[in-house]
Amino acid sequence: MSELVGNMLVAQSGGPTAVINASVAGAVSAAWRNAHVFPQDAEGETVGTIYGAQNGILGILNEELIDLSEVHQSVIEGLRYTPAAALGTCRYKIDFTKKPEQAKVDMDRLFAVFQAHDIRYFFYAGGNDSQDTSLKIHQQAIERGYELRVIGIPKTIDNDLPHTDHCPGYGSVIKYCATTVMEVGLDVGSMATDDGSCCVIEVMGRSAGWIAAGTVLARRFAADPPHIILVPEIRYDIDAILARIKESVATFGYCVVVAGEGIKDSEGKEIGADFNQLDDFGHPLLSGAAERLGQIIFGKLGTKTRTVKLGYAQRAAAHYGSATDAAEAFACGEAAVQAAVSGQSGYMVKLVRESSNPYRWSTALHPLAEIANVEHFLPRDWISEDGFLPNEKFIEYARPLIEGETRPPTEGGLPKFVAIEKARIEKKLSPRIA
Amino acid sequence: MSELVGNMLVAQSGGPTAVINASVAGAVSAAWRNAHVFPQDAEGETVGTIYGAQNGILGILNEELIDLSEVHQSVIEGLRYTPAAALGTCRYKIDFTKKPEQAKVDMDRLFAVFQAHDIRYFFYAGGNDSQDTSLKIHQQAIERGYELRVIGIPKTIDNDLPHTDHCPGYGSVIKYCATTVMEVGLDVGSMATDDGSCCVIEVMGRSAGWIAAGTVLARRFAADPPHIILVPEIRYDIDAILARIKESVATFGYCVVVAGEGIKDSEGKEIGADFNQLDDFGHPLLSGAAERLGQIIFGKLGTKTRTVKLGYAQRAAAHYGSATDAAEAFACGEAAVQAAVSGQSGYMVKLVRESSNPYRWSTALHPLAEIANVEHFLPRDWISEDGFLPNEKFIEYARPLIEGETRPPTEGGLPKFVAIEKARIEKKLSPRIA
Numbered sequence: 001m002s003e004l005v006g007n008m009l010v011a012q013s014g015g016p017t018a019v020i021n022a023s024v025a026g027a028v029s030a031a032w033r034n035a036h037v038f039p040q041d042a043e044g045e046t047v048g049t050i051y052g053a054q055n056g057i058l059g060i061l062n063e064e065l066i067d068l069s070e071v072h073q074s075v076i077e078g079l080r081y082t083p084a085a086a087l088g089t090c091r092y093k094i095d096f097t098k099k100p101e102q103a104k105v106d107m108d109r110l111f112a113v114f115q116a117h118d119i120r121y122f123f124y125a126g127g128n129d130s131q132d133t134s135l136k137i138h139q140q141a142i143e144r145g146y147e148l149r150v151i152g153i154p155k156t157i158d159n160d161l162p163h164t165d166h167c168p169g170y171g172s173v174i175k176y177c178a179t180t181v182m183e184v185g186l187d188v189g190s191m192a193t194d195d196g197s198c199c200v201i202e203v204m205g206r207s208a209g210w211i212a213a214g215t216v217l218a219r220r221f222a223a224d225p226p227h228i229i230l231v232p233e234i235r236y237d238i239d240a241i242l243a244r245i246k247e248s249v250a251t252f253g254y255c256v257v258v259a260g261e262g263i264k265d266s267e268g269k270e271i272g273a274d275f276n277q278l279d280d281f282g283h284p285l286l287s288g289a290a291e292r293l294g295q296i297i298f299g300k301l302g303t304k305t306r307t308v309k310l311g312y313a314q315r316a317a318a319h320y321g322s323a324t325d326a327a328e329a330f331a332c333g334e335a336a337v338q339a340a341v342s343g344q345s346g347y348m349v350k351l352v353r354e355s356s357n358p359y360r361w362s363t364a365l366h367p368l369a370e371i372a373n374v375e376h377f378l379p380r381d382w383i384s385e386d387g388f389l390p391n392e393k394f395i396e397y398a399r400p401l402i403e404g405e406t407r408p409p410t411e412g413g414l415p416k417f418v419a420i421e422k423a424r425i426e427k428k429l430s431p432r433i434a
Numbered sequence: 435m436s437e438l439v440g441n442m443l444v445a446q447s448g449g450p451t452a453v454i455n456a457s458v459a460g461a462v463s464a465a466w467r468n469a470h471v472f473p474q475d476a477e478g479e480t481v482g483t484i485y486g487a488q489n490g491i492l493g494i495l496n497e498e499l500i501d502l503s504e505v506h507q508s509v510i511e512g513l514r515y516t517p518a519a520a521l522g523t524c525r526y527k528i529d530f531t532k533k534p535e536q537a538k539v540d541m542d543r544l545f546a547v548f549q550a551h552d553i554r555y556f557f558y559a560g561g562n563d564s565q566d567t568s569l570k571i572h573q574q575a576i577e578r579g580y581e582l583r584v585i586g587i588p589k590t591i592d593n594d595l596p597h598t599d600h601c602p603g604y605g606s607v608i609k610y611c612a613t614t615v616m617e618v619g620l621d622v623g624s625m626a627t628d629d630g631s632c633c634v635i636e637v638m639g640r641s642a643g644w645i646a647a648g649t650v651l652a653r654r655f656a657a658d659p660p661h662i663i664l665v666p667e668i669r670y671d672i673d674a675i676l677a678r679i680k681e682s683v684a685t686f687g688y689c690v691v692v693a694g695e696g697i698k699d700s701e702g703k704e705i706g707a708d709f710n711q712l713d714d715f716g717h718p719l720l721s722g723a724a725e726r727l728g729q730i731i732f733g734k735l736g737t738k739t740r741t742v743k744l745g746y747a748q749r750a751a752a753h754y755g756s757a758t759d760a761a762e763a764f765a766c767g768e769a770a771v772q773a774a775v776s777g778q779s780g781y782m783v784k785l786v787r788e789s790s791n792p793y794r795w796s797t798a799l800h801p802l803a804e805i806a807n808v809e810h811f812l813p814r815d816w817i818s819e820d821g822f823l824p825n826e827k828f829i830e831y832a833r834p835l836i837e838g839e840t841r842p843p844t845e846g847g848l849p850k851f852v853a854i855e856k857a858r859i860e861k862k863l864s865p866r867i868a
Contacts, residue, residue: 084621183849193526312633316617318617
């Protein structure tokens with residue numbers, strides 16, 4: 001182990017989750033335990049300080065850094081149950097393929113900022129794109145002979161990163177979505193009197209069906225909702241969906257359908273984007289998968305259909321987050337710092353499942369090069385043959401991830417979350433020319 | 435007080451809430467405490483039994499009654515945190531104005547069922563329509579000389595019943611919606627980097643703005659979301675809304691808008707129904723207020739806008755219900771039975787606010803004749819002059835209603851709700867001819 005004394009920088013990227021802040025809390029906590037590497041700023045020097053970048057890579061480019069050494073421990077603790085990205089996030093990508101010129105300029109700027117603030121440790125919490133950014137920074141550091149340790153921290157509600165058993169953020173989103181499906185199911189079921197009713201609940205996940213599949217956990221008995229789960233990995237025949245809905249209404253008096261936002265018809269066309277109409281301003285009417293499916297169900301079957309579109313609410317629902325997920329996210333942040341202090345660079349922390357029942361897990365490292373830009377989809381044999389419900393293999397996988405509840409303290413009957421005061425440190429460089 | 439020994443029947447009506455079952459629990463608990471009036475079925479007689487009607491008034495017409503005397507106390511306790519209508523509900527209305535013939539037939543049948551099962555106490559939990567039904571039944575009982583005591587129990591997330599300070603179900607729905615707005619607000623705010631983003635969250639409430647207004651409780655500081663709250667009581671100039679959104683994005687970097695489902699434009703036209711287009715099946719495209727507003731914002735301002743439509747999820751969210759609301763709902767059920775046992779009939783239980791700070795409340799009775807079919811809207815002077823935010827008067831009113839959390843027990847990381855076994859008692863009449 002080579003000891004490298006210098007400053008540490010942590011940043012958040014992409015769409016937030018209920019637990020991405022827990023990873024920052026884990027990273028800062030581990031840094032505090034390694035005070036020999038990250039000593040506090042004793043004589044007004046900045047060596048050994050813990051920085052956060054405001055709004056991810058964009059904040060680094062703009063030299064907008066926040067001193068986290070000064071943040072009170074109670075705030076760091078509060079990050080364990082505070083949703084969204086407390087440091088701010090961005091979707092900015094350093095893209096050497098599509099924008100090589102800009103990428104080169106950005107990379108020069110990044111290293112100028114690293115140099116100016118003696119950043120020697122960089123931790124980036126994010127999904128596929130962000131792991132790619134971390135890889136590029138790691139490679140550039142070697143190329144430029146700049147001593148830097150880079151470790152990626154996994155984060156995505158979509159659960160589509162490869163090599164990790166699952167992603168921090170996923171457990172909380174499916175806990176919330178499954179709870180919602182259970183509650184909405186009770187509601188719709190209790191309303192199903194003279195005419196059968198249908199409800200379509202749309203969940204996120206882009207082209208991956210992990211979130212939609214996770215709502216199967218709401219089913220404790222065969223008659224329980226959701227009765228149908230549609231995932232983007234499968235192309236669906238609309239008539240087959242309608243037949244199944246009709247069957248469910250006939251059998252149970254109602255039907256609850258969960259639809260991933262990116263579900264496709266038999267021709268591979270996204271159902272939620274299936275409009276050839278423009279609104280008053282010339283934009284296509286994209287009403288979403290649930291809305292569109294609801295129209296089709298009502299139109300073809302005459303069954304009254306309501307829709308729910310949880311949107312951002314599902315990825316921010318820390319008021320009922322998974323305690324398992326929050327603990328794992330925290331551990332990923334901790335493990336990233338521990339790995340870097342031990343001399344590692346160019347890896348992402350991953351979650352390793354040691355046992356499903358009882359659930360046991362640990363963290364390990366995986367080369368960023370094998371993770372960047374690879375998407376991991378639901379295995380076909382984890383879904384029933386007809387494509388309408390995940391099977392026991394999936395349930396065994398997902399069940400432990402939602403155990404326990406994060407219970408944020410409340411004030412006036414609402415959650416009391418924490419915020420990091422965005423007191424930026426003094427800039428040393430001239431402004432970036434974007 | 436005249437003692438009337440006989441059977442009791444409780445039923446639920448209309449759209450469910452997170453706490454309508456708590457009212458049933460309160461009614462059954464009070465009945466158990468009045469065993470002299472409702473004695474248990476000792477010698478195989480049905481006199482003195484507690485019945486529930488399956489699916490409201492429709493269940494009575496169909497003689498589908500459930501014996502609640504046999505339900506285990508743990509289930510009755512569980513109803514205090516179980517959402518939806520455990521007895522089942524309906525939207526069936528006995529309408530003497532529009533369908534006088536059918537109403538007469540229905541009324542004859544109702545009293546035949548009452549007579550057959552010696553029902554002497556009837557409790558109906560519901561909103562405006564259901565209080566009207568209770569009133570009609572009360573009047574008919576007098577007319578027919580059938581000794582019956584009828585008490586209505588208030589229930590509606592819309593909070594639009596008159597004379598009661600507020601309605602059971604309302605506190606829980608605004609607690610959940612305000613929590614969601616707070617969480618989504620953190621999410622959108624942390625994503626607002628280079629381009630300002632907007633999010634529109636649609637909530638229920640039909641033509642009343644109580645639910646939308648309730649999300650103002652998420653604002654602890656002036657910069658906090660929601661930045662704009664649109665209520666159906668006010669007609670909005672679309673350009674004024676757009677100007678305010680633009681201002682919010684310029685000031686805070688983002689804008690969170692809460693829209694009641696029934697919001698209207700300056701001509702009084704519902705914004706969510708503003709389509710002249712038909713889908714493939716000839717039905718108008720009703721994408722909802724949030725979806726439509728999102729299209730207008732993106733079209734006119736070019737601001738990327740996401741939408742959330744909570745739908746039924748908001749009224750069923752018992753996993754984070756208001757403990758105050760659940761306690762009040764329970765008390766309303768109790769008070770209904772207590773009033774009937776004391777000889778009262780033809781009233782609805784109402785909630786009386788004795789003090790806002792500290793919050794103190796009690797129950798009282800109000801004549802059904804003054805409640806049935808009257809809608810109670812947001813007072814204009816509880817909303818800012820520009821119509822974009824509820825003011826301190828509203829906040830003082832709403833704040834106490836969300837205090838405390840119902841915390842349903844969990845199993846496998848999800849809420850463990852209870853169900854009433856729908857074991858119907860033997861029918862004594864020939865089937866209803868509908």
